[in-house]
Amino acid sequence: MVYITPILALTLTILTGMLLFSFLGVDPVEALRNFFIVPINNQYGATELLVKATPLILCAIGLSVGFRANVWNIGAEGQLTVGAIFGGALFVYFPETESVFMLPAMILLGAIGGALWAAIPAFLKTRFNANEILTSLMLVYVATLLLSLLVHGPFRDPDGYNFPESKIFTDSATMPILLEGTRLHFGSIIALLAVLTTWIMLAKTLIGFQVKVIGTAPKAGAYAGFSQKKIIWFSLLFGGAMAGLAGISEVSGPVGQLLPSISPGYGFTAIIVAFLGRLHPVGIIFAGLLMALTYLGGETAQINLGMPVAVTGVFQGMVLFYLLACDVFVNYRFQLNRFGKAA
Amino acid sequence: MNGFEWVVPVILTVITAATPLVFAGIGELVTEKAGVLNLGIEGMMLAGAVTAFVTATLTGNYILAVAAGALAGMFMAFLFGVLTLSLMANQVATGLALTLFGIGISALIGQDFVGEPVKALEKLNIAGLTDLPVIGPILFGQDALVYLSFFVVFAVSWFLFKTKAGLILRAVGDSHDAAHSIGYSVIGIRYLAVLFGGAMSGIGGAYLSLAYTPMWAENMTAGRGWIALALIVFATWKPGLVLVGAYMFGGITILQLHAQAAGLDLPSQVLSMLPYIATIVVLVIISKDESRIRKHAPACIGKIFHPAA
Amino acid sequence: MKFKTMASLLGAAAVAGGMLVSGAASAEDKIGFVYVGPVGDHGWTYRHDIGRQAVVKALGDKVKTTYVESVKEGPDSERVIRQMAASGHKIIFTTSFGFMNPTLKVAKQFPNVKFEHATGYKRADNVSTYSGRFYEGRYVVGKIAGKMTKSNIIGYVGSFPIPEVVRGINAVALAARSVNPDVQIKVTWVNTWYDPGKEGDAAKALIDQGADIILQHTDSPAPLQVAESRGVWAVGQASDMNHFAPKAQLTAIIDNWDKYYVERAKAALDGSWKSMDTWAGLKAGMVELAEFNKAIPADVVKLASDTKAGIMDGSIHPFAGPFNKQDGTPAVAAGKNLEDGVLLGMDWYVEGVLGKLPK
Structure with a gap:
């Protein structure tokens, strides 16, 4: 049944999409083709899909660990931003360095920055019992303003007419391109490694086991002597580090410099991706790619069909509704299983 | 009054800044008390804002406009309900998708109404009372929705803690299996709570487009739905504290603007951080007593209810 | 607009639907x-x-x-x-x-x-x-504002402290103080280009601190609406916002890209297109001023019109010396104009602007 879900969602999407587009007077077949096929029907488009999905997958894989443990970090956007600030700062202060260790150091700093920003909600939660939904969300705004402060001041390019942006990163501070002539960069490999690591961690390690137990059966976890606080710390730091990696892989990847706004809300969209992928590492890869495709499709439909962004937004929401609604089949399947076991 | 003339206008500004947050916050609070987490506040507010604006422009009737805003919010909430309650979709993801959907559909509905002004919602003016110094304009010079926002907060507080229906709603949020086994319709009650949340977000949106800044502009909520969400956590799920939180948040936002205008020697970004940092600090202070929060936080929040279980 | 509203979807109202172009290439x-x-x-x-x-x-x-x-x-x-x-x-x-x-x-x-x-x-x-060169429009606005203010405080709602915005603030300050040396400019930064509520709140804060003219460098008409309801003056931004504030709008600074876009599109089609830098102002019509408010006294209208004409014929340069930076150090000597290169990267206030720029 779980395999039928996406197919059913797709069928329903196509049907409703056809209705919506016919209603708006657009050729529905053409519209759907521009949404789902045209963006990726060539090599460049396919790599762009990966470029767009990379930060989404990185943030989502980090969040998924916390969500499994019922730790509600919704501030990945802020952790992404601070990761970009930390990693980017290294270049800003040492722009001349051509060392091969430059990029690895930036990546490491990015992860540390994200983890540090997530450590604040972790500390406030474990020490003061402050709800992480609020603290992590509020820190998003603080992080965005911090980035704005830095690129309007100390981080800005001295030769840039005082416009709010840093120098463009040099080659030694930039993610290597994987495929000549495209923007596919090393960040996608980082994302893939992150997914694999998370998968192994959840399946094979004690901490992964603890995360799952605390999430599904907190009481059992407590009896087993698992520390709730340790899990809170672990999942927030892990989620923050992943978001930080997303941040640095964006700024030293396709962005190529520090700007006042470095993410169109990847940290928030990643929450959808995490759940769309059912918090499973492989599911998150597919969900990230699909989410990225709806964005690419929206752009293509605007360019080729003159469709306003409002329509593409409505359609994107609809696609998500269907995918999420089809969970009903998955859930019913669990129900049947439960009955089966109970009987 | 020497030296304090600025107090009254500041308070008036804070009231308008806080009112949309109060509406959205109190609605979501009821939704969450029933055990449902709807992150689509922003989308519902936008639907309410645009529908209320369009209705006001076309009919000139503001009561109808606010009602239409509430209905639009309810329509969005109903979508959310069908997906999460009947089809058991994940609440967090569905709420976020609802926001994406709401941004799109409100822009679509409103595109012919951009750049059209509308008369601001009428403010109360009682000869004699409204002219009183200080308290006159604050207590007797507001528009109807401001009074309504206070009324709703008290009504929700009374409903939740003084009525049997409120007790049932809280029971559904705290332990849906228990509530179900006693014979209450968990899904039905949650639908009502979700719809109430939608109506309130819709009115909060209507307040934006009819009173706060009487116009329609795409995405004009500018993140206020998220702040409303945070306020409920801040209020530890107590209606009265939603009001306090909204006014505190609004108050600090306005004060930092004043500090800038007065030439305070701090970067504007740092001043703009203040409302967010202050909210965290206050939450930390009030969160120390863990048992008190446990008592008010709905235990089943965000969890899917399987009627068959 | 190719798509007309879907208002009927929510039963709000039926608005005549338009047709749209087909996607056929x-x-x-x-x-x-x-x-x-x-x-x-x-x-x-x-x-x-x-x-x-x-x-x-x-x-x-x-x-x-x-x-x-x-x-x-x-x-x-x-x-x-x-x-x-x-x-x-x-x-x-x-x-x-x-x-x-x-x-x-x-x-x-x-x-x-x-x-x-x-x-x-x-x-x-x-x-x-x-x-x-939006600052040219702002310079004219500054002359009007300097004459019209009674409190001698001009409020300025800023978006982000980038050179473009700082240039506008300085142009207003220089112009206003040239006709009224007591004028001061109070600036609040809202750290967004677009948040009607926050922009309006910033305008309210400025008015509460004595400003009786509200200028803005943000995108929504909210500050004008606030000015209208509080009975102070304001100036529209980017487009004519008169219908949002018929009493309060003194004028508006209008961005007009029409001529440039048509010219450049034509050039690209007929092959005459060449790479160049265009920084055009009132003279070229890229910056326009909306109709002046009827409430502006005739002598002020004349001052504004003369200023505008002066800028257009080159006899007036908004950043003509001598004038000082905020800290009192001379910015440019008498008889000289601030160069375009300096204008482009402007990150300091002139005298008369309150507050500090983040560095």
Whole structure:
């Protein structure tokens, strides 16, 4: 049944999409083709899909660990931003360095920055019992303003007419391109490694086991002597580090410099991706790619069909509704299983 | 009054800044008390804002406009309900998708109404009372929705803690299996709570487009739905504290603007951080007593209810 | 607008539905526009889209214009620009400063496509830059404001402390103090281009601190609405916002891209296009002033009109010396004008502006 879900969602999407587009007077077949096929029907488009999905997958894989443990970090956007600030700062202060260790150091700093920003909600939660939904969300705004402060001041390019942006990163501070002539960069490999690591961690390690137990059966976890606080710390730091990696892989990847706004809300969209992928590492890869495709499709439909962004937004929401609604089949399947076991 | 003339206008500004947050916050609070987490506040507010604006422009009737805003919010909430309650979709993801959907559909509905002004919602003016110094304009010079926002907060507080229906709603949020086994319709009650949340977000949106800044502009909520969400956590799920939180948040936002205008020697970004940092600090202070929060936080929040279980 | 409302969907109201063009490709030339906001922002992007419509009007069936709205600065913009370049667009207008480096990158890969980047400073053989000298309009506004203020406090709602915005604040300060040396400018930064509520609140805060004229460098008409309801003066931004504040709007600074867009589109089509930098103001009509408020006394209208005429014929330069920076050090000597290079990167206030710029 779980395999039928996406197919059913797709069928329903196509049907409703056809209705919506016919209603708006657009050729529905053409519209759907521009949404789902045209963006990726060539090599460049396919790599762009990966470029767009990379930060989404990185943030989502980090969040998924916390969500499994019922730790509600919704501030990945802020952790992404601070990761970009930390990693980017290294270049800003040492722009001349051509060392091969430059990029690895930036990546490491990015992860540390994200983890540090997530450590604040972790500390406030474990020490003061402050709800992480609020603290992590509020820190998003603080992080965005911090980035704005830095690129309007100390981080800005001295030769840039005082416009709010840093120098463009040099080659030694930039993610290597994987495929000549495209923007596919090393960040996608980082994302893939992150997914694999998370998968192994959840399946094979004690901490992964603890995360799952605390999430599904907190009481059992407590009896087993698992520390709730340790899990809170672990999942927030892990989620923050992943978001930080997303941040640095964006700024030293396709962005190529520090700007006042470095993410169109990847940290928030990643929450959808995490759940769309059912918090499973492989599911998150597919969900990230699909989410990225709806964005690419929206752009293509605007360019080729003159469709306003409002329509593409409505359609994107609809696609998500269907995918999420089809969970009903998955859930019913669990129900049947439960009955089966109970009987 | 020497030296304090600025107090009254500041308070008036804070009231308008806080009112949309109060509406959205109190609605979501009821939704969450029933055990449902709807992150689509922003989308519902936008639907309410645009529908209320369009209705006001076309009919000139503001009561109808606010009602239409509430209905639009309810329509969005109903979508959310069908997906999460009947089809058991994940609440967090569905709420976020609802926001994406709401941004799109409100822009679509409103595109012919951009750049059209509308008369601001009428403010109360009682000869004699409204002219009183200080308290006159604050207590007797507001528009109807401001009074309504206070009324709703008290009504929700009374409903939740003084009525049997409120007790049932809280029971559904705290332990849906228990509530179900006693014979209450968990899904039905949650639908009502979700719809109430939608109506309130819709009115909060209507307040934006009819009173706060009487116009329609795409995405004009500018993140206020998220702040409303945070306020409920801040209020530890107590209606009265939603009001306090909204006014505190609004108050600090306005004060930092004043500090800038007065030439305070701090970067504007740092001043703009203040409302967010202050909210965290206050939450930390009030969160120390863990048992008190446990008592008010709905235990089943965000969890899917399987009627068959 | 190709799509008409779907208001009927929510049962709000039925509004006459328009027709839309088919997606079928044809032999006509394509002209692309990349917008940073929605066309419905009634400010910056809205005016660029009016410019696009002027191109449609002027060139008719010969061209097809396409646009993408709400494109985020950064990697998304590079993809959109590239997609346009790869799909047969002759010329592409990228209308936000943050699109600068993405535009350059794509331009390198598509040497035969012409690019026009608004408000940036980097050019290439196939990349031109253009912007308006909005400070010229603001200088005229400053003269009016200096005469009209009774409290001698002008309130300024700023978005971000970038040179463009700082230039506008300084132009107003110089102009206002040239007719009324007691004027001071109070600035509040809202750290957003677009949040009607916050912009309105900033205007209220400024009025509560004594400002009786509200200027803004943000995109929504909210500050004007506040001025209208509080009974003070205000000046519209980007487009004529008179119907939002019929009593309060003294005038408005209008961005007018129509002529430039038509010229450049034509040039790209007939092959005469060359890379260049255009920084045009009142004279070229890229910056316009909306009709003056009837309540402005005749002598002030004359002062404003003379100033405008002076700027247009070159006899007046808004940043003509001598004047001092905020800290009292001389900015430029008598008989000299501040150079364009300095103007472009302006990150200091002139005398009369209160508060400090973040460094």
